[in-house]
Amino acid sequence: xxxxxxxxxxAISVSACAVVPxxxxxxxxxxxxxxxxxxxxxxxxxPSQINADTTGEFITQDGVLLNxxxxxxxxxxxxxxxxxxxxxxxxxxxxxxxxxxxEFVTSSLEMIGYHDVEAADIRPVDLDDxxxxxxxLTGVWQNGLRVRGDVATLPHDDQLDVVLFxxxxxxxxxxxxxxxxxxxxxxxxxxx
Numbered sequence: 001x002x003x004x005x006x007x008x009x010x011a012i013s014v015s016a017c018a019v020v021p022x023x024x025x026x027x028x029x030x031x032x033x034x035x036x037x038x039x040x041x042x043x044x045x046x047p048s049q050i051n052a053d054t055t056g057e058f059i060t061q062d063g064v065l066l067n068x069x070x071x072x073x074x075x076x077x078x079x080x081x082x083x084x085x086x087x088x089x090x091x092x093x094x095x096x097x098x099x100x101x102x103e104f105v106t107s108s109l110e111m112i113g114y115h116d117v118e119a120a121d122i123r124p125v126d127l128d129d130x131x132x133x134x135x136x137l138t139g140v141w142q143n144g145l146r147v148r149g150d151v152a153t154l155p156h157d158d159q160l161d162v163v164l165f166x167x168x169x170x171x172x173x174x175x176x177x178x179x180x181x182x183x184x185x186x187x188x189x190x191x192x
Contacts, residue, residue: 024059054081081112135151147167
């Protein structure tokens with residue numbers, strides 16, 4: 001009986017340390033990166049510890065395969081993709097040109113299972129009183145599903161802040177794109 005009690009206590013203590021998705025309530029969300037965003041409604045928040053493919057955290061409305069918004073600050077010489085042994089990763093370099101930033105994002109997505117990733121509607125944008133870059137994405141997920149997305153990048157200090165939205169082209173992209181535009185527009189670095 002004591003063995004069962006000890007085993008149950010051990011299981012409870014291990015599960016208490018587990019990282020699980022949480023609710024990100026409507027309002028200001030302080031990201032794991034160096035910025036905050038404002039959410040119109042509740043989202044499911046997936047911390048970086050349970051994000052196997054990319055660095056940083058993401059939020060989702062309908063599940064990670066149906067839509068996700070990555071929120072990440074990438075340091076100089078850092079990657080959007082989690083390191084893999086023996087594989088060369090796309091690396092962000094401080095001072096990268098707009099073309100290099102777009103190539104960094106599209107190459108990173110191709111490393112995690114997207115194919116034929118293309119950027120379009122490339123334009124400068126002012127976010128949090130700083131000059132950033134916005135662009136749209138199209139591609140195909142590894143299961144053949146066509147996807148669309150939106151990206152905002154903002155060089156800040158010695159890092160690149162990224163908001164990256166990806167969703168299936170059919171229904172899910174259109175259902176959330178206006179709300180994600182609001183999330184992007186709300187990027188805030190607080191008192192720098």
